[in-house]
Amino acid sequence: xxxxxxxxxxxxxxxxxxxxxxxxxxxxxxxxxxxxxxxxxxxxxxxxxxxxxxxxxxxxxxxxxxxxxxxxxxxxxxxxxxxxxxxxxxxxxxxxxxxxxxxxxxxxxxxxxxxxxxxxxxxxxxxxxxxxxxxxxxxxxxxxxxxxxxxxxxxxxxxxxxxxxxxxxxxxxxxxxxxxxxxxxxxxxxxxxxxxxxxxxxxxxxxxxxxxxxxxxxxxxxxxxxxxxxxxxxxxxxxxxxxxxxxxxxxxxxxxxxxxxxxxxxxxxxxxxxxxxxxxxxxxxxxxxxxxxxxxxxxxxxxxxxxxxxxxxxxxxxxxxxxxxxxxxxxxxxxxxxxxxxxxxxxxxxxxxxxxxxxxxxxxxxxxxxxxxxxxxxxxxxxxxxxxxxxxxxxxxxxxxxxxxxxxxxxxxxxxxxxxxxxxxxxxxxxxxxxxxxxxxxxxxxxxxxxxxxxxxxxxxxxxxxxxxxxxxxxxxxxxxxxxxxxxxxxxxxxxxxxxxxxxxxxxxxxxxxxxxxxxxxxxxxxxxxxxxxxxxxxxxxxxxxxxxxxxxxxxxxxxxxxxxx
Amino acid sequence: xxxxxxxxxxxxxxxxxxxxxxxxxxxxxxxxxxxxxxxxxxxxxxxxxxxxxxxxxxxxxxxxxxxxxxxxxxxxxxxxxxxxxxxxxxxxxxxxxxxxxxxxxxxxxxxxxxxxxxxxxx
Numbered sequence: 001x002x003x004x005x006x007x008x009x010x011x012x013x014x015x016x017x018x019x020x021x022x023x024x025x026x027x028x029x030x031x032x033x034x035x036x037x038x039x040x041x042x043x044x045x046x047x048x049x050x051x052x053x054x055x056x057x058x059x060x061x062x063x064x065x066x067x068x069x070x071x072x073x074x075x076x077x078x079x080x081x082x083x084x085x086x087x088x089x090x091x092x093x094x095x096x097x098x099x100x101x102x103x104x105x106x107x108x109x110x111x112x113x114x115x116x117x118x119x120x121x122x123x124x125x126x127x128x129x130x131x132x133x134x135x136x137x138x139x140x141x142x143x144x145x146x147x148x149x150x151x152x153x154x155x156x157x158x159x160x161x162x163x164x165x166x167x168x169x170x171x172x173x174x175x176x177x178x179x180x181x182x183x184x185x186x187x188x189x190x191x192x193x194x195x196x197x198x199x200x201x202x203x204x205x206x207x208x209x210x211x212x213x214x215x216x217x218x219x220x221x222x223x224x225x226x227x228x229x230x231x232x233x234x235x236x237x238x239x240x241x242x243x244x245x246x247x248x249x250x251x252x253x254x255x256x257x258x259x260x261x262x263x264x265x266x267x268x269x270x271x272x273x274x275x276x277x278x279x280x281x282x283x284x285x286x287x288x289x290x291x292x293x294x295x296x297x298x299x300x301x302x303x304x305x306x307x308x309x310x311x312x313x314x315x316x317x318x319x320x321x322x323x324x325x326x327x328x329x330x331x332x333x334x335x336x337x338x339x340x341x342x343x344x345x346x347x348x349x350x351x352x353x354x355x356x357x358x359x360x361x362x363x364x365x366x367x368x369x370x371x372x373x374x375x376x377x378x379x380x381x382x383x384x385x386x387x388x389x390x391x392x393x394x395x396x397x398x399x400x401x402x403x404x405x406x407x408x409x410x411x412x413x414x415x416x417x418x419x420x421x422x423x424x425x426x427x428x429x430x431x432x433x434x435x436x437x438x439x440x441x442x443x444x445x446x447x448x449x450x451x452x453x454x455x456x457x458x459x460x461x462x463x464x465x466x467x468x469x470x471x472x473x474x475x476x477x478x479x480x481x482x483x484x485x486x487x488x489x490x491x492x493x494x495x496x497x498x499x500x501x502x503x504x505x506x507x508x509x510x511x512x513x514x515x516x517x518x519x520x521x522x523x524x525x526x527x528x529x530x531x532x533x534x535x536x537x538x539x540x541x542x543x544x545x546x547x548x549x550x551x552x553x554x555x556x557x558x559x560x561x562x563x564x565x566x
Numbered sequence: 567x568x569x570x571x572x573x574x575x576x577x578x579x580x581x582x583x584x585x586x587x588x589x590x591x592x593x594x595x596x597x598x599x600x601x602x603x604x605x606x607x608x609x610x611x612x613x614x615x616x617x618x619x620x621x622x623x624x625x626x627x628x629x630x631x632x633x634x635x636x637x638x639x640x641x642x643x644x645x646x647x648x649x650x651x652x653x654x655x656x657x658x659x660x661x662x663x664x665x666x667x668x669x670x671x672x673x674x675x676x677x678x679x680x681x682x683x684x685x686x687x688x
Contacts, residue, residue, distance in 0.1 A: 014609070014654075071612060165674050171654050174674070288607050292656035301605050301657050310605060310635075327623060328605045330631050368629050 004045055006038075006079045007337040008058065008090055008106040009320060011388070012290040012423075013071070014171065016082035017146075021175035023183035024481060024504045033084025036065040038110075039076045043067060048112050055113040056081075058106050061089040061485055064113045073322035078337060079110065080321065085481050085505065093484035096396075099443055099459025100254040101484045103392040105338040136164050143537045144173040145225070145520030147291045148422030148530035149298070161541045163521075170292035177521070183503040185515035186544060192511070201514070201546065205553070208473070208497040208512045209560035215471035215495070217447055218243035221460050222477030224427035227525020227537065230550035231426075231433040234475065237558045239446045240565060244469075246460040247430035248423075249442040251482055255391040256420045257431065257441050258455060259400035266407050268383070268417040269531045270297075275304035276415075279379035281316040283403065284340065284389020285421045286323040294421070299385070300328070314375065318343070319389060333372065336363040338394035343369070344402035348409055351377055382416040388423070422530035425520070429528035464490045473497045473557075475550060476519075480505035499553055516550050517543035523550070575642040586642055595647045596664045599638070603660035606636030610651035610661065618644035619651065649673045 019029030036054065038046075048054055048067050055064050056079065063086045074080055081087040092102035142154040155167040156177065166177045188204030189196050199207075212218055220238045223231050224247050231247075238245040249257060273280070280299045287294040295301045300315045307313055317329040318340075326332040335343050339362030346361040350373035356366045376382055384407055390399045403418060410416035422428045431441035438444045440453035443460070456462055463469050464487050471494055480488045481504065491509065498510040501518045517523040522543035526534050543549075548556075575588045586597040611621040618641045625633035649663045649671035663671050 165671075167669070168658065170656055174653060178674075288609065288656050293658070295605065296657045301603070309602070324607045324609055327636055328607050331629055332626055332631075333629050365628060371630075 002045060002047065003109055003111045004042060004077070006042065006077050006108050006110050008056070008087075008108045009074075009078055009080045009104050009337065009389075010083055010087040010091060011080065011104070011286065013082040014289050016084060017172040017289070018175040021172070021179045021182075023179070023502065024478060025183065029084075033082050034065055034086050035068040035082070037068060037070045037072065037074060037080040039074045039078065040070070041076050042079075042110070046110060046112050053113040054079075054110050056090060056108050056110055058090040058092075058108045060092055060106075063087075063089045072324070072326075075320065075334065075337075078320065079108065083482065085485070088481070088483060088488070089485040091484050093461070093465065093487045095456060095459065095461045095465075097456035098255060098258065098396050099250055099455035099462060100392065100396060101251065101461055101487070102394070102396075103251065104389060105393040135159075139538070139540055141538075142166075142540065143520060143527070143535055144169060144176070145425045145518070145527070145537055146170075146173050146176050147425055148428060149291050149294050150425055150527060150529040150535050151293050151297060152535055156540055158541065163540070172292060180501070180518055180521055184501060184544075185503055185507065185513060187546070188515065189513040190511065191513075201548065201553075201556075204512055204514050205556045205560055208514065209557050209564060211471050211495045211497060211512065212237075212241045212243075212473065212557070213561050213564035215241060215243070217463075217469055218471040218473065219460055219463055219469045220245045220473040220475070221247070221479065222475040223247040223430040224249070224424035225476035225519070226426065226550045227519045227523070227527060228426070228429045228433050228534070229525050230475070230519075230554055231430055232437065233551060233554040233558055235434060235437045235444075237473075237554060237561065238444075239451075240558065240561050242447050242449065243471075244443070244445045244447070244458055244460065244463055245434065245438075246443045246458075246463075247434070248427055248477055248482070249431055250459050250461060251392075252388055252423050252427065253391055253420045254442065254455065254459070255397035256386070256400045258397040259404055262397075263401055263404050263408070265404055266411060266417055267419050267531070269533055270419075270529065272381075272417075273383050273419075274298050274302045274307075276306055276381040277304075277383045278307060278312060279314050279316070279375060279382040281318065281376075281382065281384045282325055282329075282421075283318045283384060283386040284320075284391070284393070285385055285387025286319070286325050286389075287385070287387075287421060288324040288328075290387070290423065291421060294385075295325075295328075299383070314379070316372065316375070331372065331375075333364055333368065339363065340390055340393060340399045341395040341402055344399065344406055347373055347376075348402070348406050351406070351409055351413075376410055376416065377413045379414055379416070382410065382414065384416070384418045385421050386418065387421045391420070419531060426527035428530055428532060429526070429534075432528050432532065432534075461487055467493075469494055471495045471497070473499070474506055474510075475499040475554075478504040478506045480509060499550060501547075514553055515547055516553055517547050519550065522547070525549075525551070575645055575647065577640060577642040584640060586640055586645055586647065588647055594666055596667075597640075597645070597647055597649075597652070598662045598664070599640070600660055600662070601637070603657050604638065605657055605660075606638065607656065608636060608638065609654050609656065611638055613650050613654040615648065615650055616644045616646055618642075618646070647672065
């Protein structure tokens with residue numbers, strides 16, 4: 001049986017985003033996250049076709065995935081698996097002192113596999129949804145709590161107190177609004193000796209507070225799908241219990257933050273991009289699948305004051321694979337996996353007019369690098385959006401450091417800016433709130449009584465791999481799905497408290513589960529857009545009886561912890 | 567649009583848009599594709615459960631686009647006007663679905679969100 005070596009690329013896909021909103025145990029989600037896409041030539045070499053299975057081995061683990069129709073053109077020797085628990089079995093859990101695991105560009109070995117052990121499926125909870133009628137109540141200017149775009153022009157139609165439909169929403173947003181009642185948790189749960197028991201909120205809060213107050217070095221993690229108000233209380237709570245507070249920046253744009261701290265950042269708001277940008281670049285990002293309305297509202301496809309249409313803008317996509325976004329580009333530069341740093345260096349040389357000695361850098365011909373450099377220097381207003389493709393491949397923060405330096409160099413000739421494509425709707429807010437409360441954006445350690453920041457030491461991946469922690473509070477996140485497998489497993493060995501509206505792999509392992517009202521639907525609050533603009537999220541309907549917002553739950557835990565500590 | 571048999575989907579094209587229309591006895595379905603708003607990503611083509619859409623990709627040579635922008639086309643004989651393409655379209659107003667002149671997307675408004683798309687990994 002033939003084997004081939006390949007590079008693993010994990011990432012977002014529509015199916016993963018939609019499936020996630022159908023529920024972490026839904027058939028749709030489990031089907032999608034256990035599939036993979038490959039180059040057709042590799043499929044022939046392995047002797048597999050659509051629907052067959054391949055065994056994927058890396059240094060860190062192995063899994064079997066179903067080969068599916070490619071939705072993108074992958075280079076030979078690359079395999080794509082959507083983010084999920086199976087992809088996380090293969091990624092590098094070591095953070096190499098940066099606090100972040102390596103999620104892209106992991107060397108793997110592939111071989112055809114006879115079959116796959118299908119996941120155990122649960123029947124999705126049926127949601128009664130009424131069609132939109134003449135009498136439906138319309139709520140305008142609703143903010144979408146899905147991705148960092150925070151689109152604020154949604155129109156939600158309520159039939160009674162149920163959401164009937166949403167206008168102006170992308171498919172991911174629509175999935176969120178129409179399916180948010182699936183796999184809901186309606187009552188707090190305490191789990192002891194493997195036995196789950198439904199309790200009232202007061203008892204659950206009391207039990208959670210006891211775990212945290214007794215703990216020596218607890219961690220609080222998540223925070224990017226809740227409001228700034230909740231994060232503020234979270235910081236106070238973490239300080240009271242002397243633990244570590246970290247947010248999902250650790251597994252997305254942590255390297256971008258580290259690079260910003262080293263070299264600063266020349267950025268702008270999305271409004272400026274919409275009105276002024278004539279050169280738009282996406283590097284290691286596929287917004288049409290991760291932030292679907294980004295192009296329509298803010299970049300290439302938007303109508304601004306000085307740039308009226310797509311014809312007024314040049315779109316450049318730099319990626320290792322030809323994604324949907326690459327299809328619509330004017331220039332598509334296919335960079336070799338893990339070679340972004342080299343290409344950035346070459347571009348910096350080219351814009352300074354220095355001669356490139358190599359005929360090609362990172363698989364990109366010298367002429368193309370020079371043409372791209374000329375395009376960048378001659379634009380009136382340029383923007384470089386970068387995604388996890390740049391931050392989580394080899395080089396990590398050094399890639400972003402180089403990208404920011406490239407943009408800084410370009411400002412000698414023209415106006416050029418750079419912006420990370422933030423994933424969760426309030427991950428930028430988590431960084432902001434932590435920064436103004438503690439001085440640091442993530443991985444803040446209060447164990448000494450004052451805030452201490454040392455990614456690679458105080459970041460959650462490293463704390464977990466050292467097994468230093470003795471309790472954890474997870475809010476609005478599912479680390480059992482998003483963390484590398486061996487790291488996530490360590491969470492099940494300690495007392496675990498989870499605050500989440502929905503059933504997830506993490507709630508299934510938790511000792512205390514406290515259901516909450518989802519922010520942006522059943523609770524209001526403030527969130528930061530990817531460009532650092534704060535936007536108010538609206539409460540559209542009352543939560544089911546007994547469910548409270550994250551702010552109220554955290555305040556109750558904090559009050560109880562203070563009583564116990566006193 | 568001219569004469570067409572009741573119930574059959576008719577296709578008409580202008581410089582700015584392509585319209586698919588089905589007239590029933592009491593209802594009129596209309597799907598409009600605005601050429602100017604569309605950027606040609608082809609997500610709708612991959613999402614269409616009936617393979618009723620055609621994708622005409624752009625040609626790239628050494629990283630440069632050397633043809634017109636990518637675009638889509640419809641096969642009125644295969645289309646069932648479900649609206650899955652409208653739901654999946656990331657561009658505002660590029661695809662509009664109307665029933666009796668009002669915005670109405672059957673896969674959403676009659677609670678039939680298509681779970682299975684042609685390319686299931688999407």
